Amino acid sequence: MCGIAGWVDWEVNMNQQRSIIEEMGKSLECRGPDEKGEWFSENVGFAHRRLIVIDPEGGKQPMVKKYKGNTYVITYNGELYNTPELRRKLKNRGHKFDSDSDTEVVLTSYMEWGKECAKYLNGIFAFGIWDQKKEFLYLVRDRIGVKPLFYTQQNGRLLFGSELKALLAHPDVEAEIGTEGLAQIFVMGPARTPGHGVFCGVNEVRPGHYMIYDCDGLRESQYWGLESKPHTDTLKETVQKVRELFIDTVERQLVSDVPICTLLSGGLDSSAITAVASKALKEAGKGQLHTYSVDYEGNKEYFESNDFQPDADNLWVDRVSNYLETKHHSVILENSQLVEELPTGVYARDLPGMADIDISLYLFSCAIKKDFTVAVSGECADEIFGGYPWYHSEEALQANTFPWSRRLKDRVRLLSQDLIDRIKPEEYMAAKYQKALDEVPNLPEEDAKNARMREMFYINLTRWMPTLLDRKDRMSMATGLEIRVPFCDHRLVEYVWNIPWEMKNYGGNRKGILREALKGILPEDVRLRPKNPYPKTFNPDYFAATRDWLLEILNDANAPLVDLLDVDAVRKLTKADQGFDIPWFGQLMRLPQLFAYLIQVNTWLEKYNVNIK
Numbered sequence: 001m002c003g004i005a006g007w008v009d010w011e012v013n014m015n016q017q018r019s020i021i022e023e024m025g026k027s028l029e030c031r032g033p034d035e036k037g038e039w040f041s042e043n044v045g046f047a048h049r050r051l052i053v054i055d056p057e058g059g060k061q062p063m064v065k066k067y068k069g070n071t072y073v074i075t076y077n078g079e080l081y082n083t084p085e086l087r088r089k090l091k092n093r094g095h096k097f098d099s100d101s102d103t104e105v106v107l108t109s110y111m112e113w114g115k116e117c118a119k120y121l122n123g124i125f126a127f128g129i130w131d132q133k134k135e136f137l138y139l140v141r142d143r144i145g146v147k148p149l150f151y152t153q154q155n156g157r158l159l160f161g162s163e164l165k166a167l168l169a170h171p172d173v174e175a176e177i178g179t180e181g182l183a184q185i186f187v188m189g190p191a192r193t194p195g196h197g198v199f200c201g202v203n204e205v206r207p208g209h210y211m212i213y214d215c216d217g218l219r220e221s222q223y224w225g226l227e228s229k230p231h232t233d234t235l236k237e238t239v240q241k242v243r244e245l246f247i248d249t250v251e252r253q254l255v256s257d258v259p260i261c262t263l264l265s266g267g268l269d270s271s272a273i274t275a276v277a278s279k280a281l282k283e284a285g286k287g288q289l290h291t292y293s294v295d296y297e298g299n300k301e302y303f304e305s306n307d308f309q310p311d312a313d314n315l316w317v318d319r320v321s322n323y324l325e326t327k328h329h330s331v332i333l334e335n336s337q338l339v340e341e342l343p344t345g346v347y348a349r350d351l352p353g354m355a356d357i358d359i360s361l362y363l364f365s366c367a368i369k370k371d372f373t374v375a376v377s378g379e380c381a382d383e384i385f386g387g388y389p390w391y392h393s394e395e396a397l398q399a400n401t402f403p404w405s406r407r408l409k410d411r412v413r414l415l416s417q418d419l420i421d422r423i424k425p426e427e428y429m430a431a432k433y434q435k436a437l438d439e440v441p442n443l444p445e446e447d448a449k450n451a452r453m454r455e456m457f458y459i460n461l462t463r464w465m466p467t468l469l470d471r472k473d474r475m476s477m478a479t480g481l482e483i484r485v486p487f488c489d490h491r492l493v494e495y496v497w498n499i500p501w502e503m504k505n506y507g508g509n510r511k512g513i514l515r516e517a518l519k520g521i522l523p524e525d526v527r528l529r530p531k532n533p534y535p536k537t538f539n540p541d542y543f544a545a546t547r548d549w550l551l552e553i554l555n556d557a558n559a560p561l562v563d564l565l566d567v568d569a570v571r572k573l574t575k576a577d578q579g580f581d582i583p584w585f586g587q588l589m590r591l592p593q594l595f596a597y598l599i600q601v602n603t604w605l606e607k608y609n610v611n612i613k
Contacts, residue, residue, distance in 0.1 A: 055101040057185045079484065080121060081252040187423060231499050343607065346603050355597050362476075394512065
């Protein structure tokens with residue numbers, strides 16, 4: 001993957017702004033440590049940071065191509081998984097290619113199909129194309145939103161970048177937040193409303209959308225969205241279709257000119273990807289697949305089973321690795337690192353994040369990056385197939401709010417009265433939840449149970465899954481590691497979206513239809529293993545360390561966080577011996593993670609010199 005940035009301005013000559021564009025690109029160096037490039041015209045400046053995965057020589061960027069008297073320029077972050085098919089189709093239409101890179105295929109697709117080109121792309125991507133003759137910028141983001149793309153429009157200019165830090169590298173973009181930004185941090189966070197950039201005047205191109213920017217301003221269009229329709233396939237046909245789509249998706253995502261590995265937890269999703277990848281690499285004569293797992297010091301001693309995390313992973317990792325004959329690497333993280341690197345997680349996201357859940361992936365990626373540039377992960381199967389506990393809990397289904405944020409009242413009690421009066425947390429959350437429900441493409445005459453499950457799947461796909469995709473992208477790319485997510489293939493998402501709940505939950509098993517589709521691919525005990533989320537630390541040393549750090553902040557009258565909290569309420573919470581009985585956010589974020597999140601908020605306010613309007 002890569003990092004992209006750009007600036008279009010009708011009032012300023014970009015040739016005189018090279019240093020600023022270079023700084024915007026430099027801020028993304030971690031995303032593309034292998035190569036850099038810039039391109040300038042009178043009104044446009046592009047920057048690119050490259051992580052070399054495909055065609056080292058032919059894929060240099062920004063890429064310029066001329067066709068029928070016009071000049072096209074692209075800065076592209078992503079991976080295309082239908083490159084061979086598209087290249088053949090474009091050649092049949094008279095186009096010629098100078099490289100084997102997917103970048104050139106993307107650019108040529110725009111030259112052929114214009115603004116509709118994204119519909120032809122199967123992949124994860126965010127890119128900007130300058131059309132010289134039409135004098136406009138085309139910005140587009142992949143259907144699911146795997147790759148990020150932020151922008152801000154001000155004073156006759158548009159700035160864009162892969163990450164918020166690229167925009168903040170411009171001297172006219174300030175780290176400033178208002179009521180909306182505060183609500184995102186203290187009500188929605190560490191999730192984020194689609195399209196919301198938190199900082200004032202900053203937005204994100206929404207998944208499945210493109211934007212056109214020219215002298216007349218900025219216009220947004222949607223090129224893809226979930227479409228509800230009756231599912232007519234039989235159970236047998238559905239199982240076979242899911243199986244075929246899954247295998248094809250994984251095999252497509254193994255394309256790489258550099259070594260590739262998989263992340264293996266021993267759970268259903270990562271084990272299935274590893275099984276398909278291992279078989280494909282062996283058949284291609286590429287040898288033994290390398291797999292990686294992560295755990296924490298002390299977890300064997302302190303692990304306690306609960307509804308969200310029923311058992312430990314390590315025995316299952318060994319089971320799958322031995323069965324598939326992979327070369328396995330176990331990464332053990334120190335709890336002290338999880339605390340020390342909390343500021344690193346803030347810088348990687350440019351926002352407060354998922355605390356040690358983020359940091360563990362960052363440290364895990366650091367270890368993998370020593371030997372690999374590309375990894376494949378089982379992320380997002382639970383959103384698509386219904387694996388989370390809240391799909392199966394009547395309390396969660398009837399809660400009339402986002403199921404991962406059901407403890408909002410506990411969070412509100414920790415806020416200062418001034419902040420509560422300003423952001424109105426419960427009203428804000430209710431409005432965002434209703435907005436999500438209003439977007440659901442309902443299916444006429446669908447029974448009440450399936451209609452409610454469709455709503456649940458929609459809010460998970462569009463509100464929860466982006467939080468995990470943000471985490472995956474920022475933490476891995478902060479180390480220069482590309483992690484691919486086959487379960488986010490739009491063909492698989494589209495098909496499973498319309499499978500009725502009874503069939504998705506076949507046999508009364510979570511992700512039952514996926515388990516049926518994986519018969520013969522995995523050992524039966526692995527195929528039927530209960531869901532287990534990404535591992536976290538259970539060591540009480542982490543609780544103590546985050547509590548003590550937070551107390552240091554509360555004791556500092558100059559700490560920016562202090563004025564935003566009810567300090568007495570937070571102090572009382574630091575005296576607790578255990579966390580909330582259920583997580584305050586997601587599945588894993590309990591009391592230690594709440595302390596860590598507040599630490600990250602304070603770090604963010606300080607290090608980014610955030611101005612609260």
